[in-house]
Amino acid sequence: MILCVNPWIDDFTAYDLWAKPLGLIEIASWLKQNGFDVAVADLLYQHYPELSQKASVKMTGRGNYLRREIPRPELLKHVSIPRKFYRYGMSKEDASALLSRYPRPRLILLTSMMTYWYSGLRATVDFLKKTYPEVPVIGGGIYTRLCRNHALRVFDDIEIAPQETYSFLRERVRESTGHAPLIPSGPFSISPDYTYYPSLPYIPLRFTRGCPYRCRYCAGPLLEPRYIESRLEKIKLEFEYGYKKGIKDFVFYDDALLFSKERLLHPFLKWIEQQGMKARFHTPNGLHVALFDEKTLALMRAAGEWEFRFGVETLIKNQRQPLDVKTDWHDLQQLAALLLKEEFNLEHVRIYLLAGLPGQPRMEVEESIKMVKGLGLRPIPNEYSPIPGTPLFNNAVKSSVYDLQEPLFQNKSIVPCSWEEQTWRDVQELKELARS
Numbered sequence: 001m002i003l004c005v006n007p008w009i010d011d012f013t014a015y016d017l018w019a020k021p022l023g024l025i026e027i028a029s030w031l032k033q034n035g036f037d038v039a040v041a042d043l044l045y046q047h048y049p050e051l052s053q054k055a056s057v058k059m060t061g062r063g064n065y066l067r068r069e070i071p072r073p074e075l076l077k078h079v080s081i082p083r084k085f086y087r088y089g090m091s092k093e094d095a096s097a098l099l100s101r102y103p104r105p106r107l108i109l110l111t112s113m114m115t116y117w118y119s120g121l122r123a124t125v126d127f128l129k130k131t132y133p134e135v136p137v138i139g140g141g142i143y144t145r146l147c148r149n150h151a152l153r154v155f156d157d158i159e160i161a162p163q164e165t166y167s168f169l170r171e172r173v174r175e176s177t178g179h180a181p182l183i184p185s186g187p188f189s190i191s192p193d194y195t196y197y198p199s200l201p202y203i204p205l206r207f208t209r210g211c212p213y214r215c216r217y218c219a220g221p222l223l224e225p226r227y228i229e230s231r232l233e234k235i236k237l238e239f240e241y242g243y244k245k246g247i248k249d250f251v252f253y254d255d256a257l258l259f260s261k262e263r264l265l266h267p268f269l270k271w272i273e274q275q276g277m278k279a280r281f282h283t284p285n286g287l288h289v290a291l292f293d294e295k296t297l298a299l300m301r302a303a304g305e306w307e308f309r310f311g312v313e314t315l316i317k318n319q320r321q322p323l324d325v326k327t328d329w330h331d332l333q334q335l336a337a338l339l340l341k342e343e344f345n346l347e348h349v350r351i352y353l354l355a356g357l358p359g360q361p362r363m364e365v366e367e368s369i370k371m372v373k374g375l376g377l378r379p380i381p382n383e384y385s386p387i388p389g390t391p392l393f394n395n396a397v398k399s400s401v402y403d404l405q406e407p408l409f410q411n412k413s414i415v416p417c418s419w420e421e422q423t424w425r426d427v428q429e430l431k432e433l434a435r436s
């Protein structure tokens with residue numbers, strides 16, 4: 001048996017915005033489709049029958065993780081923010097009960113996400129090593145790709161997967177089991193299998209990988225350098241699979257969903273309407289304001305209910321231009337006018353902004369918040385997280401009081417690039433302002 005594990009998260013705060021480890025699920029599905037016995041242990045999942053605690057999760061599937069307070073890692077102890085530190089996910093005891101369901105694995109595959117969550121990954125590796133001392137563990141995922149050298153150093157008791165994951169895993173699986181899976185024929189050739197979850201209130205959908213834009217703060221282009229589109233028939237099958245099971249919530253994991261709208265999203269929505277199906281759709285990664293239009297909105301509404309999130313980041317011109325070219329104030333005004341004209345409920349619209357950018361003063365975020373609110377829309381300021389390898393990272397390093405080469409200091413909750421004109425406290429007040 002091959003065990004795939006989604007690790008614990010260590011952080012000041014974490015919220016489950018329909019986050020499932022899609023890469024890990026694809027790998028598990030690939031192995032299963034190649035005839036291997038596979039299990040997925042998602043330590044963040046809130047609905048295993050073994051769990052001794054319950055987390056509050058909304059009907060649509062987003063909600064809280066289970067958590068318990070833990071001491072801060074040594075390096076974060078001197079960071080003076082009045083926040084407790086938590087380990088998110090099930091307890092060790094519940095994790096042991098979950099693993100006891102499965103036979104002893106021959107190989108363990110472990111994913112990772114945010115760079116600054118690596119202490120949760122370390123705790124997961126320690127737990128797995130104690131439970132299965134002789135079983136080889138391979139780590140992959142976002143943190144290991146963005147901070148490879150750090151991961152090689154901190155996780156020298158496991159193997160870290162290289163960029164070419166599938167050919168590498170093929171060899172390791174062959175060594176552990178005596179059989180080698182076939183390499184997937186393309187980036188969308190695997191159908192994700194969600195039966196690893198006892199009950200899932202939603203299904204992730206992905207029409208595209210990568211993003212044609214190159215925003216200076218974003219890790220997307222590093223993780224998915226090419227923009228690639230899936231096939232309409234494949235997406236229809238994945239939607240139909242969930243819909244027939246009675247699932248009504250579908251979550252787009254795309255970074256650039258609207259970029260392919262004429263080829264994929266529009267025909268998909270027309271098909272849903274023709275079939276007489278209705279669903280609820282969510283866009284946690286944010287949509288492109290400039291690519292949203294009347295036709296898209298009409299097709300979307302005919303297919304069901306939508307909760308829109310749009311990535312805007314800042315509306316102040318001198319902040320915008322060096323950051324990205326994806327949208328501007330004019331696009332946002334047009335979006336608001338369209339939504340109002342079509343009487344779309346603005347309660348279901350969120351506008352993502354960035355706070356705490358290198359050298360950004362509080363006034364600029366405040367101004368953007370007011371501009372968004374002035375249009376009747378709800379701003380969500382998110383703290384900037386410096387990501388190694390992105391063009392903005394060097395600016396962040398220069399403007400931070402922390403050593404940003406250390407991933408723990410890349411944590412957005414500490415506002416790594418705070419300065420006298422935008423302190424940690426300012427960012428909390430900006431969030432209040434956005435909510436009020």
Ligand code: SF4
Nearest residue numbers: 211213215218220255
């Ligand atoms: S548009 Fe979004 S996903 Fe694409 S590079 Fe910019 S921030 Fe990243």
